[in-house]
Amino acid sequence: MPHFTELPVIDVGGLADGTARSRLAIAEQVGAAAREVGFMYITGHGIDEKLFTDLTAAAADFFARPAAEKMRCYIRDSPNHRGYVPEGEETFSGGGIDHKEAFNFALDLPLDDPDRLSGIPLLGPNSWPDIDGFAETAMAYYHAVLDLGLRLFEVFAVALGEAPDSFTHHVTKAPSALRMIHYPYSTDVHDRPGIGAHTDYECFTLLRPTRPGLEVLNEAGDWIDAPPIGDAYVVNIGDMLELWTNGEFVSTTHRVRRVATERYSFPFFFNVDYHTYVEPLPRFVTPGRPARPGVVAGEHLWGQIVQSYHYLTDRVHSGEIVLPDGAAALSAGFGRSLTP
Numbered sequence: 001m002p003h004f005t006e007l008p009v010i011d012v013g014g015l016a017d018g019t020a021r022s023r024l025a026i027a028e029q030v031g032a033a034a035r036e037v038g039f040m041y042i043t044g045h046g047i048d049e050k051l052f053t054d055l056t057a058a059a060a061d062f063f064a065r066p067a068a069e070k071m072r073c074y075i076r077d078s079p080n081h082r083g084y085v086p087e088g089e090e091t092f093s094g095g096g097i098d099h100k101e102a103f104n105f106a107l108d109l110p111l112d113d114p115d116r117l118s119g120i121p122l123l124g125p126n127s128w129p130d131i132d133g134f135a136e137t138a139m140a141y142y143h144a145v146l147d148l149g150l151r152l153f154e155v156f157a158v159a160l161g162e163a164p165d166s167f168t169h170h171v172t173k174a175p176s177a178l179r180m181i182h183y184p185y186s187t188d189v190h191d192r193p194g195i196g197a198h199t200d201y202e203c204f205t206l207l208r209p210t211r212p213g214l215e216v217l218n219e220a221g222d223w224i225d226a227p228p229i230g231d232a233y234v235v236n237i238g239d240m241l242e243l244w245t246n247g248e249f250v251s252t253t254h255r256v257r258r259v260a261t262e263r264y265s266f267p268f269f270f271n272v273d274y275h276t277y278v279e280p281l282p283r284f285v286t287p288g289r290p291a292r293p294g295v296v297a298g299e300h301l302w303g304q305i306v307q308s309y310h311y312l313t314d315r316v317h318s319g320e321i322v323l324p325d326g327a328a329a330l331s332a333g334f335g336r337s338l339t340p
Contacts, residue, residue, distance in 0.1 A: 003220040008033045009232065013044025015151055023158060030152075031159030034237050038252030039216050041232040042152075047144050049231055052208055052266075055141040058134050059180040059264055063101060065129075073127040075104060076311040080116065080124030082106065090309055100256075103180040105138055107173065115173060120274050121302045122175035142178050142268070145206055149176070149270040152204070152235065160245060161283060167203070167244075170272035175298060176202065177271075183213065183256070183263040199251040200238035201304045202271035202297075207234040211263035217253040226254075240272065240297050246280035246289055274298030299324035 010029045014022030033040035062070065073083040085102040105126045109116055116124045128135040150171065154164040197217070207214070212227035214234065226234055242251040256265070272278070279294030303324045306312040315321040 003218045003222070004037045005218070005222075005224060007037060007039045007041055007216065007224070007226050007234070009041040009043060009229065011044040012042045012152075012155070013046070015155070016044075016046060023155070027155050027158040030155050034156065034159065034241070034249040037216075037218075038250040039226065039234065039236045039254070041229055042235050043230070043232045045148055045231075045233060047148060047231075051141045051144050052231070054137045055180070055266060056210060056264055058131075058137045059103070059182065059266075062103060062129055062131065062134065062180070063182040070101075070129070073103075073129050075127070075309070078124075078127045081122055081305065081309075081312075082125070083127035084129075085309075089311065100181055100183050102182070104177055105142065106175060106177040107142075108135075108139060109173070115274075120298065122177075122274065122298065122305075123173065138178070138180075141266075145178065145268045146176065146270075148233075149204070149206055149268065152206075153270070156204070156241065156249075160248070160281065162281065167272065170276045172273055174271045174273050175301065176269055178266065178268045181265040181267070183211075183259075183265070185260070185262040197253050197255040199242075199253055200236060200267075200269060201240075201301045202238040202269040203240040203244075204238050204270050205234075205236050206268045206270065207236070207265065209234075209263065209265040211259060211261055213256045213259045213263055213265075215255050215257055217255075223255070223257075238269070239300065240278050243278050243292055243295065244281060246284035246292055248284050271301060272297050296324070 008029070010026065010033065012026050012030075014026055030040065067086070070084045071086070075081060075083040075085050075089070077083070082104055085104060087099065087101050090102070105128075106122070108126045109124050111125060113123065126135065128138075150168055153167045153171070157164050157166040157168075160166075208231075209228050212225065214226040215223040216226050216236075218224055236254065237249045237251050239251045241249045274297065276297045277294055278297050278300075280291045285291045306316060306321060306323055312321060316323060
């Protein structure tokens with residue numbers, strides 16, 4: 001099979017009519033893309049474009065504000081990893097500094113939520129800036145993309161020969177995060193990545209960027225451009241779906257290169273509930289493909305996040321946080337190698 005040189009484009013508009021035939025046709029295309037590339041564009045998703053334009057405007061307004069104002073919702077001060085991420089706080093790709101700033105938010109839960117009180121990391125309230133309408137705009141977009149993700153999760157299940165709700169019944173209070181990411185304009189476009197090479201830790205990602213910059217690693221070790229296409233979402237398989245399928249679906253390595261323009265990106269990292277135990281589905285375990293070890297989805301996510309943020313690694317070194325067993329080894333267990 002030749003190495004992919006572009007991402008497939010799949011129209012998922014047929015999901016809206018609910019017929020078994022349209023659902024199966026879409027599932028076959030999605031399944032092929034997940035197996036052969038690990039990335040795809042989807043069109044016909046039905047998300048109101050105004051939600052995206054409003055989100056982009058809100059992000060531009062926030063990131064243009066003085067550093068001192070943005071730091072009032074610094075992620076280090078959040079009890080559950082929400083808020084502003086200044087440049088240099090987060091590290092990928094062998095310890096290099098990524099040239100970006102971000103704002104993280106997720107399902108907004110009260111401080112007295114029982115799962116938060118039980119000590120589950122990543123659940124709880126968002127840390128919002130004091131900007132009129134910011135939280136409402138962010139959460140309107142969040143819930144629209146969450147709904148799309150639930151529909152896609154059913155499509156992935158059908159593509160694998162499983163019942164449509166095989167995965168979605170694990171999504172009741174998942175730590176699925178949405179990030180506003182700002183890549184500032186810079187004339188230095190050669191020496192620093194926007195985000196270094198990595199895989200995504202969750203089940204899959206739904207991404208809308210405003211500019212090119214995303215690159216995907218193919219089987220030959222070549223970086224393939226994945227620029228924005230109209231209102232399409234880029235969808236990529238994450239670590240948990242690679243594990244659930246025992247490698248049938250691939251969590252493809254990707255990165256963001258620096259471009260000589262200001263860029264915004266909005267990835268939604270779709271995940272399952274924290275305590276969900278993920279192990280290979282029996283149909284994908286064979287003598288030639290033995291089962292990979294299972295993991296707790298939330299522990300895998302938390303372990304990788306802790307190793308990516310300086311404020312959290314500081315807490316590991318001080319003994320305040322203990323990494324889940326095997327977290328360091330798991331971080332290298334997914335995606336394609338950087339060499340052919």
